[in-house]
Amino acid sequence: MATLRLGDEAPNFTAQTTEGEINFHEWLGDSWGVLFSHPADYTPVCTTELGTVSKYTEEFNKRNTKVMALSVDGLASHKDWIKDINETQATTVNFPIIADEDRKVSGLYDMIHPNADSKHTVRSVFVIGDDKKIKLTITYPASTGRNFDELLRVIDSLQLTQYHSVATPANWNNGDDCVIAPSISSEDAKTKFPKGFKELKPYLRMTPQPNLN
Ligand code: BEZ
Secondary structure (H helix, E strand, C coil), X not given: CCCCCCCCECCCCEEEECCEEEXXXXXXXXXXXEEEECCCCCCHHHHHHHHXXXXXXXXXXXXXXXXXXXXXXXXXXHHHHHHXXXXXXXXXXXXXXXXXXXXXXXXXXXXXXXXXXXXXXXXXXXXXXXXXXXXXXXXXXXXXXXXXXXXXXXXHHHHHHHHCCEECCCCCCCCCCEEECCCCCHHHHHHHCCCCCEEEECCEEEECCCCXX
């Protein structure tokens, strides 16, 4: 399987999950999606990650984004481990976890990096847009737990820039000023950005975030 790149269609699959058999594209429907893998059940970092994601349900819902996890362990193991996650992280895991024992989905998404670990998935993250296209990929090693605030921040940027002619600068957070896309002339920017803009250089123009009142 070739590496998946930004703009590619997210491969569809049908998989066994802790919430029953799921067809990925049907499950996504019109939502955005996050598909993320972790190396193994009953491991400490993964336990904190899945607990954290379940606590962020409201944040993902606000962004019309569904979340699905994956590891190559089996269903019985996932279901038993969820009890530990719920207990130790004081939460209730409320998203499906794929039991990818035959490594079908990990293969499709290139989640096994043999020079890091020949048998287990690394910490891959795919953000999938409401058009089923891949909008973001990030890969972390097993030893580093992910920053899910960063994931929400990127989804905010992806959703903003999909509908407005802006891009988001370094360390941007929702509510901060944005940069005007280089494709927009300063003449057009006057009508497109009624809140105004500051031209620091002809190619560097800052405007208040357009989708806020
Ligand atoms: C963990 O989730 O804690 C973990 C998994 C694999 C290797 C190292 C840490």
